[in-house]
Each structure stands twice: as C-alpha cells, then as structure tokens.
Amino acid sequence: MILDFTIGSAVGMTVMFVHLLATLTVYSLVHLISHKIDENRVLFLTLSLITLYLILFLCLCCSVLIWATTYYHLGLTDNFGDAFYSAMLSYTTLGTGDLTQVAKTRLFGPITGASGIIMFGWSAALLVYIIQLHLPVILKKKWEKN
Template sequence: MISDLFLGLAVSLVAMLIHLAGTQLLVALMNPFHHVMRGRGHLRLAVALVTTYLVMLAAHVLEVGLWGLLFDTLGLAPVSEDAYYSAFVNYTTLGYGGSQRIVETRLLGPLASANGILMFGWSTALLVLVVQRHLPAHLTSRD
C-alpha cells in the first residue's frame, strides 16, 4: 500500500509537470497575439479561449494516458483498453455508475481522481484568467 501511495504521488507530480508545461506553452503562444490583436477584442478573446481550451484538453489527455499506462503496466486490468477506460473514469471523477470497477486498486484510483480534480481546477482557473484578461478589450473593441 505504501508503494502504491508513492507511485501514485509520483504520477501525480508528472501530471502536474505536464500541466505546467501546457501553461507555459499558453504563455508562449499568447504573448505575441496580445499586441498583434490590439483593437480586435472579439477576435482576441476567441483565439485566447480556443487556444487555452485546446492546450489544456491536450494536457488532460496526456495525463489520463499516463495514469492508464500505470494501470496497464501494473496489470491492474484484464486488457489495456480497460486500464485506459478506468484511468478516464477515475481522473474525471465520473464514477463507474452501474458498471463494475475494472481496475483492481484501492489507492491508485482515488489518487488519479484527486489529481484530476486538481488539474481541472487549474484549467478552469486559466480559462477564468483568459476571460478576465481579454473580456475588457472585447467589450470596448469596435469590431
């Protein structure tokens, strides 16, 4: 159980680093647009939101893949597809609903869920920041 805890925390840390890289990519992508799109508030807001959404979605998919790889490598599911499905269900905190739990773990699933909650909160904060930063220009633009 202690090894699962440390393994889950290590994967959570790598997932956090993926999210950090996505955030840094957003800064690198959006800084040039800030000055180029001055006076084009409608377009600037749309580009900023779409870019943020796509980069953060890609980060989440990579992070779920990381958890799925862990579940698969540890042989916690009968087939690889089940490991990735379970990773998605746990990471998104969707829950298994009426279906049976596929992955046999008591600690790694909840750690994947905790990681997903934190990463979705981070993504939400970035989207709010984009709206706060670009909405005033959108409201005052003359498009």
C-alpha cells in the first residue's frame, strides 16, 4: 500500500509538471502576442481560448497517457488500450464502472481521480485567467464607444 501511494504520488507530480509546462506555454504565448494585438481584442480572446483549449486537451491526453503507462507497466491491465481507458475513466472521475482491472491495487484509481480533479481545477483557472485578462478591456472599449 505504501508503494502504491509512493508510485501514485510520483506519477501525480509528473502530471503536475506536464500542466506546469502547459501553463508556462500559455502564459508565454499570451504575453508574447497580447501587446501586439490591441485593436481587435475580441478576435484575440477567441483565438486565445481556442489555443488554450487545444493546449489543455493535449495536456489532458498526455496526463492520461502517463497514468495509462503506469497502469500497464504495473500489470494492472492486460493491454495498453484497457490501461488508457481505465486511466481516462479514473482521471475524469467517472469511475471504473465496467472495468475491474484496477482492482489489483486500491489506491491507483483514487489517486488518479484526485490528480484529475486538481488538474481540471488548474485548467479552469487558466481559462478564467485568459478571460479576466481580456474581457475587461473589451467591455471598457465597448462602453467608451457608447
């Protein structure tokens, strides 16, 4: 049980590092481009949100891939497809309803779920950050025109 917790914590930290890289990428892109696009903030906000979504979705897939690799190498599933499916169910906190592969260890499902909850919160914070960065400027310009 302690080994499961240790491995799960290490994988969770790895997933957090992936999200940190995504956060730094988003921050760099937004601040690199934001001062250049001052006239059309609506377009910039739209493009920023689309780009952020793509980066976060890629980050989600990488995170699940890391958990799936762990599941597979620890022998918790018979094949990698089942490992990815199990990891996706746990990471998104849907649960394992139709699968029992993860039953060989009691902690990996909950640790994966906790990791997913934290990372989804982190992702939501990034979306809010982008909106808060640009929406007030858009609304201010709209009110100034009227």
